Amino acid sequence: MRVSIVTACVLFVFSIVTPVSGALRAQAEPNDEETQAFVRGFVRFLAYHEAGHMLMGQIADMNRDPDWTNSDREDYADRFAMILLAPDAGDPDGVDEIISAAAGWLQVDSSIIRNEPHAPASFRAQEILCLLYGSDPDSFAEFAELAPSDRDCAADYQAIEADINEVFKDYSGETGQEIRIVYGPPNGGMQPARDFLFESGVMEDLKADIEFDFYLTHPTTIQAVSCQGKAKPDTFYTDRVRGATPDQDHFVISLCYEMIDERLKYGMRGFEESEE
Numbered sequence: 001m002r003v004s005i006v007t008a009c010v011l012f013v014f015s016i017v018t019p020v021s022g023a024l025r026a027q028a029e030p031n032d033e034e035t036q037a038f039v040r041g042f043v044r045f046l047a048y049h050e051a052g053h054m055l056m057g058q059i060a061d062m063n064r065d066p067d068w069t070n071s072d073r074e075d076y077a078d079r080f081a082m083i084l085l086a087p088d089a090g091d092p093d094g095v096d097e098i099i100s101a102a103a104g105w106l107q108v109d110s111s112i113i114r115n116e117p118h119a120p121a122s123f124r125a126q127e128i129l130c131l132l133y134g135s136d137p138d139s140f141a142e143f144a145e146l147a148p149s150d151r152d153c154a155a156d157y158q159a160i161e162a163d164i165n166e167v168f169k170d171y172s173g174e175t176g177q178e179i180r181i182v183y184g185p186p187n188g189g190m191q192p193a194r195d196f197l198f199e200s201g202v203m204e205d206l207k208a209d210i211e212f213d214f215y216l217t218h219p220t221t222i223q224a225v226s227c228q229g230k231a232k233p234d235t236f237y238t239d240r241v242r243g244a245t246p247d248q249d250h251f252v253i254s255l256c257y258e259m260i261d262e263r264l265k266y267g268m269r270g271f272e273e274s275e276e
């Protein structure tokens, strides 16, 4: 069972009015089906955000462009995720997941976030809702009042979509390098997180979506890994691993089991996400 649209919307509206309190979170049974649906939407959005970083680096070489600040790149990666995940109005599961991503940001406990290069969580949530509404204002009219009043969300959506279509997508009909998927060993009690990720199909969906629309010129891997003891233990991130020559650089998107495990156990608290 998934979170229904109505439930998720109510949750979302509630979150805007009142930051989710510890008391409310304590009432929720961790790791029930609603939590799982919620975490799946959030994890999918973050994985696609990292794919945005990967494509910006691999196709447009934007990650080294001095005209782009880190904050610009983070906003763009979020927009990238939103364009790739924008659901049809007739796809309730897709709509649920994207709303879960937005609602997930509103539950982030900002006091735990360290060295945050991204926009504030509430801003990221509003951005998702604005672009969801803007992707199909007639079908998603119910979200109009949740979008910022000073924005033309439909125009913004169309501009970003056109940008991605023109700069990033490939229309040759040929496929580039195949993405490798790796499930690393779930050390440190991460088996449930590994099983959850595998069952969600997020990495396989991402591989298919990227390979279908974009021409990858470099070796690329999406890996799930145990990150305990590493520099960034509970994050998703993207690396460009240097090869002998730049065209041999290897792009690696890493999804840490620990981040998924934390979310499944505690809902959405204590989130940190970074890149490169």
Ligand SMILES: [Zn+2]
Binding pocket: 049, 053, 074, 077, 273, 274, 275
């Ligand atoms: Zn990022």
